[in-house]
Amino acid sequence: GAVVSQHPSWVICKSGTSVKIECRSLDFQATTMFWYRQFPKQSLMLMATSNEGSKATYEQGVEKDKFLINHASLTLSTLTVTSAHPEDSSFYICSASPLAGADTQYFGPGTRLTVL
Amino acid sequence: AQKVTQAQTEISVVEKEDVTLDCVYETRDTTYYLFWYKQPPSGELVFLIRRNSFDEQNEISGRYSWNFQKSTSSFNFTITASQVVDSAVYFCALSDYGITQGGSEKLVFGKGTKLTVNP
Numbered sequence: 001g002a003v004v005s006q007h008p009s010w011v012i013c014k015s016g017t018s019v020k021i022e023c024r025s026l027d028f029q030a031t032t033m034f035w036y037r038q039f040p041k042q043s044l045m046l047m048a049t050s051n052e053g054s055k056a057t058y059e060q061g062v063e064k065d066k067f068l069i070n071h072a073s074l075t076l077s078t079l080t081v082t083s084a085h086p087e088d089s090s091f092y093i094c095s096a097s098p099l100a101g102a103d104t105q106y107f108g109p110g111t112r113l114t115v116l
Numbered sequence: 117a118q119k120v121t122q123a124q125t126e127i128s129v130v131e132k133e134d135v136t137l138d139c140v141y142e143t144r145d146t147t148y149y150l151f152w153y154k155q156p157p158s159g160e161l162v163f164l165i166r167r168n169s170f171d172e173q174n175e176i177s178g179r180y181s182w183n184f185q186k187s188t189s190s191f192n193f194t195i196t197a198s199q200v201v202d203s204a205v206y207f208c209a210l211s212d213y214g215i216t217q218g219g220s221e222k223l224v225f226g227k228g229t230k231l232t233v234n235p
Contacts, residue, residue: 002163034222043207043227044161091159095223105223107153107161 003027004096006108013084014116020080021111023094029074030096034105035067038091050077084115118143120210122226129198130234137193137229139208145169150184150191151209151223161207167191198233205230 003026013019023033031052036044048058048069056069066088068080077096081088091112095105119142129135141150152164165175167184175182179196195202209223 043225044223046222046224049222093159093161095161104151104163104166106163109158109160112159 002098002104002106004094004106004108006092006094006111008111009109010112010114012114012116015085016083018080018082019084019113020078021092021094021113023077023079023096023108025075025096025098025106028096028098030098031074032097033071033077034095034097035069035077035079036093036095038093038110040091044093047079081113084113086115089113089115118145118148118210118212118224120208120224120226122206122208122229124229125227126230126232128232128234131200132197133233134194134196135198135231135233137195137206137208137231139191139193139226141189141191141208141210143210143212145212147212149211151211152182152191152193153207153209154204155207155228156204164193195231198231200233200235203231203233 005024005026007022011019033050035047037047038044046059047062048056050056050069050071052071052074058064066082071077091110093107093110095107097105121140123138148169150167154162154164165182172184172186181194183192205228207228208226211223
């Protein structure tokens with residue numbers, strides 16, 4: 001149980017294009033999903049907290065107009081990187097918390113974004 | 117502010133050795149959760165354990181054991197008889213209890229310890 005998927009697992013795009021990453025909780029409902037970013041050999045940095053049906057809460061220093069988050073249902077949250085640039089290349093990881101026992105986050109497999 | 121320190125950046129052991137990964141945390145909250153996650157080379161984080169601040173009992177799960185010491189703000193992780201498959205980056209993390217929203221709160225991660233188990 002508690003499986004979280006991400007799609008795509010990797011993506012290469014040209015500078016200036018937008019990329020959408022999906023995060024799905026497969027066998028549970030999640031009112032809260034989190035988006036993290038991880039640079040090579042570094043820790044996970046929280047970008048934003050996504051609550052179903054409401055606006056995401058962004059961490060300090062994260063541009064909300066660049067990283068658009070939509071949490072349309074209890075099983076799906078999306079992160080769109082708009083007008084991507086090479087410095088946006090990173091490993092993006094989402095996590096989700098079940099409605100019950102909401103204190104444990106289960107992580108997706110991550111999406112590796114490379115912007116050329 | 118919350119902070120998690122994993123002082124060991126990299127550890128290398130030979131198979132069957134025991135290894136302890138250190139984690140020291142800082143928080144002003146009296147109620148909080150501590151976690152350990154494993155990140156193998158594939159990248160996916162695997163949940164290992166959650167411990168709440170009220171429960172200082174040590175836990176053992178197979179070859180894994182955890183030592184929670186509130187007095188020293190530490191939550192160390194020991195792998196007994198390590199195996200090559202244990203090679204990964206291990207993250208310790210801390211979160212609030214989620215009292216403000218009645219749900220989960222954000223995790224603060226340490227920088228991780230890369231464990232290499234050699235045959």
